[in-house]
Amino acid sequence: MKEESNNLEAYRRRANCLECGCKIYGREDKKFCSATCKNMHNNRLRSAMREQRNAAQMALQRNHDILSALANSGQNGGKLDTLCSLGFDPDVVSGIRHAGVRVWEYSCYNITYRLNGRRLYKIEIHSGT
Numbered sequence: 001m002k003e004e005s006n007n008l009e010a011y012r013r014r015a016n017c018l019e020c021g022c023k024i025y026g027r028e029d030k031k032f033c034s035a036t037c038k039n040m041h042n043n044r045l046r047s048a049m050r051e052q053r054n055a056a057q058m059a060l061q062r063n064h065d066i067l068s069a070l071a072n073s074g075q076n077g078g079k080l081d082t083l084c085s086l087g088f089d090p091d092v093v094s095g096i097r098h099a100g101v102r103v104w105e106y107s108c109y110n111i112t113y114r115l116n117g118r119r120l121y122k123i124e125i126h127s128g129t
């Protein structure tokens with residue numbers, strides 16, 4: 001009887017469902033009270049990750065459009081403040097590499113540029129292949 005009581009206690013969990021917060025019964029490592037809660041939780045996480053990824057891609061695309069327009073107008077540099085006023089976000093890059101002593105080259109897909117204080121310079125479009 002005592003062993004049965006211990007088994008019953010082990011079956012009862014003190015944890016709560018990560019989705020709805022209700023008490024969970026069953027396996028020790030269960031995180032959800034039902035498949036519905038598990039699916040809702042995972043769908044929400046995936047949706048949040050998708051939104052973050054889309055926001056980053058949109059910011060990269062906006063940066064690319066701005067840099068591309070600048071380079072195609074014959075300019076290979078510009079004031080960071082001016083570019084930021086157009087929507088350029090210097091915190092969003094697709095790559096960064098060390099290009100010399102205290103010089104970093106940033107990439108936005110196929111466009112590279114360097115920063116000197118508040119000024120972008122050496123904006124270059126690299127053709128594919």
Ligand SMILES: [Zn+2]
Nearest residue numbers: 017020033037
């Ligand atoms: Zn639940």
